[in-house]
Amino acid sequence: MIGKFFIVGAISTAVDYLIYSLLIYGGLPYYLSIVIGYMTGLLVNFYLVRERVFTRGSRFEKVHHEFIAVTIASLLGLGLNIFIVWALSHWAEIDYYTSRLIAIGVVFFFNYYVRKGWIYAV
Numbered sequence: 001m002i003g004k005f006f007i008v009g010a011i012s013t014a015v016d017y018l019i020y021s022l023l024i025y026g027g028l029p030y031y032l033s034i035v036i037g038y039m040t041g042l043l044v045n046f047y048l049v050r051e052r053v054f055t056r057g058s059r060f061e062k063v064h065h066e067f068i069a070v071t072i073a074s075l076l077g078l079g080l081n082i083f084i085v086w087a088l089s090h091w092a093e094i095d096y097y098t099s100r101l102i103a104i105g106v107v108f109f110f111n112y113y114v115r116k117g118w119i120y121a122v
Helices: 002-025 030-053 063-090 096-119
Strands: none
Touching: 002 030, 002 096, 030 063, 030 096, 063 096
């Protein structure tokens, strides 16, 4: 199951990172670029996870309740993402692109275990 989550995550992360990179290149501040890219990736991920990974269903009866739970978990992941990029770029002087890749790796595991344990019936 984590393998399928990884593949779906790779697809949605590619969408996220592509949008993030284009916005950074276009001059948008990193934190806004993260939010826009992340939220776009969230929509792609929500659909694919429901259809391909956690197929037994959600612990929530209504789809919009499930989406709210996924959004809350994702917003926590987004905050963690922004913090990691900020910390690495300011304290370790790592560029925004590399910092974001590191943050994506950390947040992947955070998102998987939150969804598996809280949102989806596994």
